[in-house]
Amino acid sequence: MSFSSSTFSNFFLCFSLIIIISCSDDEEDIISNEILIETISNENINEGGVVLKGRFTNVNENVDFGFVLSGIEGGTYNQLGEVKIIKNVLDNEYSIEYRSGLKEGKKYYFNVFIILNGEYFYGKEKLFVSNGSAIPIIKELSSSKLSLLDTLLIKGSYFSQNPKVYFSNVVAVPFVSSDSLIKVVVPFPKNNYLLTKPYSKIKIVNEDNQENTISNFSLNTPRIDSIVPKRITDSDTLRIYGDYFDAKRSNMVTTISDNQQYNYKIIKSSKNIIILEPSIIRKKNPIIVVRSQLTNVTKQMEVLMPEITSIPTNCLSFEDDLVIKGANFPLNNDRFIIKLEDNYLSPYIATRDSLVFKIDNGYKFKDFKDNEISINYLNEVNIAKDKICIDEPWLKVNNDYEGHGVIKMFTFNEDIYALGFTYTNWDTLKDVFKLNKNTFNFEKVTDENFNKEYSSNSGRLNVFYKDKMYSKKYLSSNDDLFASYNILTNDKKELSDFPGVLREYGFMVVVGDYIYTGLGERYFREPMRDIWKYSIINNSWEKIIDNFPEITSSYETSKLNPLVFVDNNKIYIGSGQVNKQLDFWELDTENNQITKKLDLPDAFKNLSVNSNNALFIENKTYFHNQSMFEYDSNNDIWKNYITNGERYSGAGYFYLNDEIYMKYDRAIYKFNSEYLK
Numbered sequence: 001m002s003f004s005s006s007t008f009s010n011f012f013l014c015f016s017l018i019i020i021i022s023c024s025d026d027e028e029d030i031i032s033n034e035i036l037i038e039t040i041s042n043e044n045i046n047e048g049g050v051v052l053k054g055r056f057t058n059v060n061e062n063v064d065f066g067f068v069l070s071g072i073e074g075g076t077y078n079q080l081g082e083v084k085i086i087k088n089v090l091d092n093e094y095s096i097e098y099r100s101g102l103k104e105g106k107k108y109y110f111n112v113f114i115i116l117n118g119e120y121f122y123g124k125e126k127l128f129v130s131n132g133s134a135i136p137i138i139k140e141l142s143s144s145k146l147s148l149l150d151t152l153l154i155k156g157s158y159f160s161q162n163p164k165v166y167f168s169n170v171v172a173v174p175f176v177s178s179d180s181l182i183k184v185v186v187p188f189p190k191n192n193y194l195l196t197k198p199y200s201k202i203k204i205v206n207e208d209n210q211e212n213t214i215s216n217f218s219l220n221t222p223r224i225d226s227i228v229p230k231r232i233t234d235s236d237t238l239r240i241y242g243d244y245f246d247a248k249r250s251n252m253v254t255t256i257s258d259n260q261q262y263n264y265k266i267i268k269s270s271k272n273i274i275i276l277e278p279s280i281i282r283k284k285n286p287i288i289v290v291r292s293q294l295t296n297v298t299k300q301m302e303v304l305m306p307e308i309t310s311i312p313t314n315c316l317s318f319e320d321d322l323v324i325k326g327a328n329f330p331l332n333n334d335r336f337i338i339k340l341e342d343n344y345l346s347p348y349i350a351t352r353d354s355l356v357f358k359i360d361n362g363y364k365f366k367d368f369k370d371n372e373i374s375i376n377y378l379n380e381v382n383i384a385k386d387k388i389c390i391d392e393p394w395l396k397v398n399n400d401y402e403g404h405g406v407i408k409m410f411t412f413n414e415d416i417y418a419l420g421f422t423y424t425n426w427d428t429l430k431d432v433f434k435l436n437k438n439t440f441n442f443e444k445v446t447d448e449n450f451n452k453e454y455s456s457n458s459g460r461l462n463v464f465y466k467d468k469m470y471s472k473k474y475l476s477s478n479d480d481l482f483a484s485y486n487i488l489t490n491d492k493k494e495l496s497d498f499p500g501v502l503r504e505y506g507f508m509v510v511v512g513d514y515i516y517t518g519l520g521e522r523y524f525r526e527p528m529r530d531i532w533k534y535s536i537i538n539n540s541w542e543k544i545i546d547n548f549p550e551i552t553s554s555y556e557t558s559k560l561n562p563l564v565f566v567d568n569n570k571i572y573i574g575s576g577q578v579n580k581q582l583d584f585w586e587l588d589t590e591n592n593q594i595t596k597k598l599d600l601p602d603a604f605k606n607l608s609v610n611s612n613n614a615l616f617i618e619n620k621t622y623f624h625n626q627s628m629f630e631y632d633s634n635n636d637i638w639k640n641y642i643t644n645g646e647r648y649s650g651a652g653y654f655y656l657n658d659e660i661y662m663k664y665d666r667a668i669y670k671f672n673s674e675y676l677k
Contacts, residue, residue, distance in 0.1 A: 034058040039112050039123035040093070048134035048158075048210060049099035054112030054123060059091045064115045067096050069108055076111035076125045099134030099158050100179070100208055106130050133208035134158040141202075146186050147220045147271070147293060149247050152202075154182040160206035167199040167217075186219070188248050189294070198294040220244040222292035224299040231302045235331040235352060237267070238276040238288075240299075245274055245292045252291035257282035264288075280333050284378045304328040306336070306377050311386040318392055322357040324384070329355055330377060337376040340388060341365050361669075364396045368672050393628070393643035394662060394669040398440045401666050402433050406652025408612045409663075410464035416654045417487070418442055418663055419462060419469065430454050432469065432487045435654070440668060447490045454485070461508035463515055465536055470515055472498055472508070482534075496539050503528050505560035505576070511569055511589045513537050519548060519559045519573070527551050527558035531587070544592045548573075550583060557581075563600070565614035567621050567633045574600050574611075586633075601638045603627060613652045615660060622660065624648060628675060641675050 040053040052067050070081030084096050102108070108130055113122045135158065142153035154165070157180055165172045165184045176183035182204070189196045198219045205211040222244040229236055240253070246269065253264040253276055265277040274290065281303055290297050308326045316322055322340070329352055330336040338345040338355070343363040349356035365371055368391075373384040403420025407430070410417050416435040420442070421428050429451040433442035454460070460473045468484045482495045498517070506520030506528065518531035531545035551557045556578055563574030563584075571587040582600040587593075603626070614623040621631045625648075628641040651664035660671035 035114075035116075035121065037112060037114060037121055037123040039110065039126050042110060042126065042128040044128070044131045045097070045099070045134065046131075048132045048208075049097055049102065050108075050128065050130060051095050051097050052110050052112075053093065053095045055091070055093035056112070056114050057091045059114065059116065062088045062090055065089050065094055066113050066115070068111045068113065069098050069101075070110070071106065071108055073109055073127075074125065076109050077122055081109075100160050100206065102130040102133040102208065104130060104132035133206070133210050135210045136160075136163065136204045136206050136212040138202070138204060138212055138214045141214070141217065144216050145218055145220055147244055147247070148186050148188050150186050152184055152186055154184070154202070154204070156180060156182075156204075158206060158210070159204060160208065162207055164205045166203040166205070168197065168201060170196065170199070188246075193294075194252065194291065196294050219293040219295070222246075222290065222295060222297045224288075224290060224297055227288065227299060227301060231304045232281070233304050233328055233330065233352065234281045234333045235278045237278055238264070240274040240276070240288070240290060241272065242290075242297075243272055245269055245271055245290065247271060252289075254289045254291070255282065255286045256289065257286065278332055280335070281330070281378070282335055284380065303378065305380060306330060306375055306382065308373065308375065308382060308384040311373065311384060311388070314386045315389040315391050316359065317390075318360050322359055322388070324355045324357075324373065325353065326355075327353050329353065333377070335378055339372075339374050339376070341371045359390075361392070361394065361396060364398065364667075365390060366397065367670070368392075368395055368674075391672075393672050393675045394646075395672065396667050397661075397670045398668045399666060400441050400663060400668045402442045402444055403431065403663070404666065405650030406613060406663050408462060408464065409652040409654050411654075412464070412466055416656065417445075417464070418652050418654075419464070420652070420663075421650075435656075437656075442663060445487055446485075449490060449492075450485065450487075453492065461506065461517060463508050463510045465510050465513075465515070470495075470508075470534075470536075472517070496534075496541060498532070498534075499541050500530060500532055500543065501528065507559075507562055507564040507573070509564055509566050509571060511566055511571060514589070516544075516571060516587075516589070518545065519551075519562060519576075521555075521558050521560055525555045525558075527553065527555060533589075545587075545594070549585065549594055549596065550581075563604070563611045565611045565616075565621055565623070565631075567616060567619075567631075570633065572597070572621075572631070572633070574604070580605060598636050598638065601629070601640050603629075603640055615653050615655050617655055617660075622653075624651070624653065624662070624671075628671070630676070643675055 036057040038055050043051045056065060064085050064087050066083055066085040068076040068079050068081055068083050070076045072080050075081055082101060086094055107127060109125050109127055111123055111125045113120050137157040138154060140155040146152060159179050159182055163177055165174055165182060167187055170187050170189050172184045172187040174182045174184040200218055201213055201215045202217050203211055203213040224240055224242040226241045228239045253266060253274060254261050264279050266274060267277055268275040284303055285300055287298050287300050306326060306328045308324055310325045312323050331350055345357045347355040347357050369389045371388040373388060375382050404423050405421050407419045418433045420433055421430050431444050431451055432446045434445045436443050454471055462469055462471045467488050468486050470484050472482045482497045484493045484495060501522055503520040503522050506518055508517040513536045515534040516531060520528050522528055529548045529551045530543055533542045533544050558576060558578055560576040560578055562576040565572055569589050574584045575581050582604055584597045584600050586595045586597050611623055614621050619634060623629055626645050627643050630639040648664050651662050653662050662669040
């Protein structure tokens with residue numbers, strides 16, 4: 001059928017055409033003034049698409065001949081669909097291909113028309129069932145081997161206007177696309193960069209979801225030619241030379257150690273060089289892994305190991321710097337371990353050829369001399385030839401966490417004990433601890449009943465005789481009688497109570513089988529002048545001194561917490577906390593005679609000296625209070641050996657294997673005998 005869109009002036013032509021049609025209903029050809037417009041046929045293309053044929057005759061001039069493809073019945077007469085026009089042609093038979101926009105199994109309507117004198121004349125609409133659109137045809141790649149982010153040109157056919165391009169499974173959006181040309185950047189994976197395999201094929205999917213794949217494509221293979229420096233340290237900036245490295249800065253450079261991956265930070269990267277920040281080294285001969293072009297390329301490196309060449313000053317005090325000279329010291333490494341004996345050192349100044357440390361009394365040593373410096377780097381140990389000596393009066397030899405402070409030290413059956421106290425939950429708990437000579441730690445031997453009975457501080461005096469502690473709280477005889485406590489069996493025994501006047505701040509010591517106690521003050525501020533003797537064997541008391549010399553009714557003459565120690569069978573008593581006279585006395589327990597001795601050293605003035613832990617060594621008595629003091633009772637001579645000025649409040653002292661030790665602040669310290677020379 002042929003239709004005209006003429007105005008009324010062409011009405012006669014239309015009317016004549018209708019007459020012709022009505023005269024021959026079965027005839028497909030449409031004639032108007034001998035013009036024939038015929039929709040001939042369709043032919044589906046095996047690869048997708050359709051070829052439409054049509055013709056027109058009896059037109060004596062060149063006209064535009066068109067095809068209409070529509071999914072709507074009758075829509076071809078209104079050009080509701082895809083129109084293709086062959087321009088300026090003479091009457092003849094023509095064909096045209098539709099390769100896109102077709103859905104497989106769908107019905108389509110097609111028709112032909114001419115444009116004559118501005119008017120459209122149509123043939124008869126026909127129907128066909130499509131086998132789908134054409135598959136994209138890839139004819140040419142600009143290169144079959146590229147790098148990530150390079151530009152690829154793809155030539156071919158039936159790409160459609162907005163195709164998708166896949167490099168293996170990674171999608172890329174073309175920045176130029178037409179039915180026959182695609183320009184696209186080889187994509188950098190947005191996700192799973194480490195897991196994405198190198199691209200090995202390209203797939204194009206057109207707008208009709210028709211696709212085609214070409215397999216002759218691959219990424220360039222990266223390579224490492226060299227690494228500078230050849231032998232590395234963790235403070236070196238590394239330069240990796242090679243080819244086909246990723247242009248994108250997020251490429252990965254790693255090392256593998258202990259089955260863990262460690263990343264380098266990239267300063268700069270290009271096709272031929274990658275520059276890396278200095279980084280920790282975790283293996284002696286690490287393998288560096290460069291991830292480029294979705295491929296891992298590796299190269300083994302060699303590490304320069306640290307060396308110790310000298311220790312300029314190898315005898316140090318705690319105020320001195322420990323300086324170690326050498327080469328190739330790591331600067332960014334958690335695998336570099338420096339030890340002075342068992343102490344881990346951390347330098348406060350570090351360069352590749354010098355390390356500077358501060359050491360203090362918190363460090364633990366075996367002895368004052370021959371302490372080893374060692375470095376362990378990547379499980380390779382290097383010990384310095386030079387040994388370190390410590391020029392200090394006291395040196396920590398072990399940690400000891402039982403008992404925060406010491407009240408008194410004593411020895412029984414060659415074992416060393418300490419009456420100590422522990423701060424816990426705002427209480428002060430007392431216990432007895434025994435030195436384990438194997439571990440060199442004090443271990444608690446008393447049970448919980450002991451600290452319940454004896455943890456009060458106020459006015460209590462304690463002494464030890466063999467396996468028993470004798471204790472008296474003098475402020476009140478009603479709530480705390482004089483008693484003994486077996487430290488091995490935890491048995492308590494009440495004894496004959498003290499018959500003297502109740503007091504505080506006195507003293508109590510053991511001489512032979514006797515306990516001596518007295519002095520102090522009676523509440524309030526009344527000096528006490530008497531001294532008593534208790535027989536441990538007979539459980540009886542005896543007053544031996546009524547009036548201690550030079551103690552008057554004046555409070556300033558009192559001996560409160562006096563300096564007291566025992567040397568053989570003699571008791572030595574010095575001025576107390578409020579008595580500034582520095583007077584010093586000897587009480588001979590054989591005859592109860594008191595003799596005045598040479599005054600205490602001036603260093604004792606204004607000091608509260610705790611002598612409970614004095615040491616008797618080779619006829620001389622030692623105790624430490626800011627200095628080490630020595631008293632020679634045979635010659636009545638005091639010596640003051642200057643040490644470090646520390647008071648060590650709450651410390652206890654013991655003598656073992658010809659060495660002086662101190663239990664203090666959860667540690668055990670050894671005294672440097674060189675300070676007694």
